[in-house]
Amino acid sequence: MKNRLLLVTVITLLVVLAACGKDVPDDLDWEVQDFTYTDHTKSEYGLNDLEGKVWIADFIFTNCETVCPPMTANMSQLQDKLSEADVEVELVSFSVDPERDTPEQLVTFSEKFDADLSNWHFLTGYTEEEIKGFAESSFKTAVDADPSSDQFIHGTNFYLINKEGIAVKKYSGYSNVPFEEIVDDVKALQ
Numbered sequence: 001m002k003n004r005l006l007l008v009t010v011i012t013l014l015v016v017l018a019a020c021g022k023d024v025p026d027d028l029d030w031e032v033q034d035f036t037y038t039d040h041t042k043s044e045y046g047l048n049d050l051e052g053k054v055w056i057a058d059f060i061f062t063n064c065e066t067v068c069p070p071m072t073a074n075m076s077q078l079q080d081k082l083s084e085a086d087v088e089v090e091l092v093s094f095s096v097d098p099e100r101d102t103p104e105q106l107v108t109f110s111e112k113f114d115a116d117l118s119n120w121h122f123l124t125g126y127t128e129e130e131i132k133g134f135a136e137s138s139f140k141t142a143v144d145a146d147p148s149s150d151q152f153i154h155g156t157n158f159y160l161i162n163k164e165g166i167a168v169k170k171y172s173g174y175s176n177v178p179f180e181e182i183v184d185d186v187k188a189l190q
Helices: 002-020 068-084 103-111 128-139 179-189
Strands: 036-039 044-046 055-060 090-095 120-124 143-145 152-154 157-161 166-172
Touching: 036 103, 055 068, 055 128, 068 090, 068 157, 068 179, 090 128, 103 120, 128 143, 128 166, 157 179, 166 179
Parallel strands: 055 090, 090 120
Antiparallel strands: 036 044, 036 120, 055 157, 143 152, 157 166
């Protein structure tokens, strides 16, 4: 009986210690709402395709004159760093200007940043109102058309989503991007 109790205690201690060694981010705990949109290949792509995968999301548009080009360049750099670290992750960029951002336009935009489209999906195929509601409900971020121009107002964060479809952490995607922290956090969720 003593040996069995000792064995159970040791196993419990090992499980606790193993969990402590893995600092899994959980700052946000926001459930990503179900979606199925159109990606840059004109194929349906949605939450079901991301099931059981760690992924990073952002919001951009191809006609953007301010934050989107540097954000997309930063996402491309992050993609390279994740690849160098041999970390499996999906990247998803949601267009906030679905009327203009056709799949063809998204491909042209992605090429400017040397995006590897094997694990980076640029999404469109919804209405402006749909993406506005989705961004608010899933990522607690605003998306609005700028009434004084043809531009859009949107957040500049990168969002880390775990295998269960929960947004667990956000990072600046525009400036001072914490690349190494993101790579470490993705590793912790694997």
